Amino acid sequence: GAVVSQHPSWVICKSGTSVKIECRSLDFQATTMFWYRQFPKQSLMLMATSNEGSKATYEQGVEKDKFLINHASLTLSTLTVTSAHPEDSSFYICSATAGRWDTQYFGPGTRLTVL
């Protein structure tokens, strides 16, 4: 199947700093990318939907000014957690698809720990 990568795989930062997570589709062009967050022992929660060249659509309850999403090309989307706090510590997972009827492929996830 198609490959989606994330970088970094883990990051530890101090409270108040910003962290950027990259999501890349390595062997296909992703018209849409999704960002999820997963807390321990819980399911994935969709944060936002990102289409190339347009503004991301955020799910209810997700602060768009805190979680900045950029989808500048068909192979790259970034999630920036601004002014991170300990409660933002989580497993962040992206996924990418070539189209709404195509398979959605997930990245390996990024573990964020905010001290």
Next chain:
Amino acid sequence: DAKTTQPNSMESNEEEPVHLPCNHSTISGTDYIHWYRQLPSQGPEYVIHGLTSNVNNRMASLAIAEDRKSSTLILHRATLRDAAVYYCILRDVAGKSTFGDGTTLTVKP
């Protein structure tokens, strides 16, 4: 968003078939049924998907009820590597997938 309901956990013996059920009574006519599985600290892995007809691939089979209100993922011979959390997901016309709580599958040797 249409919801899915799955048992919290299931157990299987190695080399035996496993049937993982999923209820999705509020499914709409255009929702695709997708199955993913996730190992700890990893991203979900695609397993199989379908719309109306039963589907087979090298990993599993997907049996979809005639009214589409339920489906069953079938692993024909469970191995220890199949132990994971299995998610049944409905994907809408916008391509968006909403995850339920999933089923934790334990495979006993």
